[in-house]
Amino acid sequence: MIFVIAEHKETKLKPITSELLVFAQRLSRDFGQPITAVMLGSNTAALAGELKTKKIDRVLTAEHEELTDYNPDRYVEILKAIFEKETPFLVLIGHTTQGMDFAPRLAVALRRPLIAGCVEYEKEGDRLVLTRQIFNAKLNMKTALRGEPPYFATALPGAFAADEIESGGNADVISFPVVLKGTARRKILERVEAQKGKADLSSAPxxxxxxxxxxxxxxxxxxxxxxxxxxxxxxxxxxxxxxxxxxxxxxxxxxxxxxxxxxxxxxxxxxxxxxxxxxxxxxxxxxxxxxxxxxxxxxxxxxxxxxxxxxxxxxxxxxxxxxxx
Ligand SMILES: Cc1cc2nc3c(=O)[nH]c(=O)nc-3n(C[C@H](O)[C@H](O)[C@H](O)COP(=O)(O)OP(=O)(O)OC[C@H]3O[C@@H](n4cnc5c(N)ncnc54)[C@H](O)[C@@H]3O)c2cc1C
The missing domain is CATH 3.40.50.1220 (TPP-binding domain)
Structure with a gap:
């Protein structure tokens, strides 16, 4: 099973979510693995409804009021619980500010490898080989995955074309029971948006x-x-x-x-x-x-x-x- 961690903000899916789904849909065709999109939040129904129309197999939602705002501790706690129960082959996360924050913690918590900043992949026989850029993108490094899954990977924004997403699905939406331990170590006090420029190039056609x-x-x-x-x-x-x-x-x-x-x-x-x-x-x-x-x-x-x-x-x-x- 390929898992995609959906990223969203202010009741909208972020473009990276579609890009990850395109990555997953291609992998799914090549490796014959079904796709589950994971949505963490406090009111996920509308976004889960949007995700289920994509050509994927399942949407797994985890709802809790403490997930209204992104919190790395809670994300790791819940995702760890999910992946201990499920049997992922690969977990795809955005190489975004948020993804880069929780993906390494999650991989460490599960003691599994993380291949960060992927831009492409290849299928070599039955093996998945991920391409990531190193030395300020002067070189591409190919990383073959060894050992037992799950593997974790982050994908660079813009590496997979969001508009290639295949729709026409009617995936099951399943809710994962959330049990949080203790109080979170971190709390968001205030969110200050960076000044928006005129150039929103990430989704420009x-x-x-x-x-x-x-x-x-x-x-x-x-x-x-x-x-x-x-x-x-x-x-x-x-x-x-x-x-x-x-x-x-x-x-x-x-x-x-x-x-x-x-x-x-x-x-x-x-x-x-x-x-x-x-x-x-x-x-x-x-x-x-x-x-x-x-x-x-x-x-x-x-x-x-x-x-x-x-x-x-x-x-x-x-x-x-x-x-x-
Ligand atoms: C660590 C590092 C990070 C970097 N990151 C980036 C980055 O993120 N993005 C980036 O772009 N660069 C980056 N660079 C810089 C990069 O190496 C190049 O210097 C830069 O991309 C060159 O920009 P340019 O093509 O506009 O200029 P030039 O290389 O000077 O090219 C100008 C071109 O214009 C053509 N030209 C000139 N006059 C005309 C004309 N009248 N009609 C038609 N053509 C004309 C010339 O033939 C030439 O090919 C980075 C460099 C380093 C070391």
């Missing part, structure tokens, strides 16, 4: 990304205009952010966001490995660069070798004209 080839800050308006014309979001390479043309939240790459949109336009971006690791999972990559040897063309599905200052305004015009037509 189209991203128009600009790099140092734009030369200076004001030229970035070309990227914003093209993004607006095709209904996309704006992203950037690191030099753009380091030069303060745009805030940090726009950065894509090993030290920025990992994205997997349907369409990714890389404009004036050379394609350094640190940038590629953040966007090479995109469904369709279009590169515009005047240097035909730029490494971005190695991952691009389509390429335009020309001056971006000529190509980008022309593309913007075409899309604007198409909209008007």
């Amino acid at each position: 189209i991203i128009v990304s600009g790099g140092r080839g734009l030369k200076e800050k004001q030229n970035f308006s070309l990227i914003f205009e093209l993004a607006e014309a095709i209904g996309g979001s704006v992203g950037a390479s690191r030099p753009v952010v380091d030069s303060e043309w745009l805030p940090r939240e726009y950065q894509i790459g090993s030290s920025g966001q990992t994205v997997s949109p349907k369409l990714y336009l890389a404009i004036g971006i050379s394609g350094a490995i640190q940038h590629l690791v953040g966007m090479q999972g995109s469904r369709c990559i279009v590169a515009i660069n005047k240097d035909a040897e730029a490494p971005i063309f190695k991952v691009a599905h389509y390429g335009i070798v020309d001056d971006l200052f000529k190509v980008v305004p022309a593309l913007t015009k075409i899309f604007k004209d198409l909209k008007r037509a």
Whole structure:
């Protein structure tokens, strides 16, 4: 059985939950393992109802008012109880702030291995081999799982395309009886949201990304205009952010966001490995660069070798004209 720990906030499933389900659905096809989504919370009915429509086998809910807010101690306590009763093959958790907080504690509590930050997997015979990025994503490391299951793995946000999720399911919803011991060691006193930027790239279907080839800050308006014309979001390479043309939240790459949109336009971006690791999972990559040897063309599905200052305004015009037509 493959378990997916659903992540949710303010009565909504977070995008990582769909990404984990896509990961699980692919694994399920390859290894013939059923899928259970686990939902911890205080009022889980609506979200469990949403999860059960996905192509999975079961939704396991654990409800308690102490689970209204995420609490690592309680998560570990309940999940440990669940996995001592169930027989998981693999437990998938988001490599998110929350997942990175409780996944290692849970793996230690059950004395099982955790493979953190997975971006892909392979089936070698009957063996599962997980790929994770190391050395600031300069290298991919393949980890074969040994010993008896369960295994624990976290998946990087953006590594699996959420929109590939298969729906049309009608999974059973089962409630797990929650018995909590003593009082929690930690309590949330206040939640302070980080200031929200304009760039929510994690779930953007189209991203128009600009790099140092734009030369200076004001030229970035070309990227914003093209993004607006095709209904996309704006992203950037690191030099753009380091030069303060745009805030940090726009950065894509090993030290920025990992994205997997349907369409990714890389404009004036050379394609350094640190940038590629953040966007090479995109469904369709279009590169515009005047240097035909730029490494971005190695991952691009389509390429335009020309001056971006000529190509980008022309593309913007075409899309604007198409909209008007
Ligand atoms: C620890 C570490 C972490 C890093 N993390 C990240 C990260 O998260 N994200 C990231 O992006 N980078 C990251 N980097 C930096 C990375 O190594 C590269 O330096 C960076 O990605 C290069 O950005 P760029 O492609 O915009 O610039 P450049 O490499 O300078 O490329 C500019 C490109 O624009 C093209 N160009 C120039 N003029 C034109 C024109 N008129 N028309 C068309 N094309 C033109 C050039 O041919 C060139 O290919 C990191 C580096 C380190 C060491």
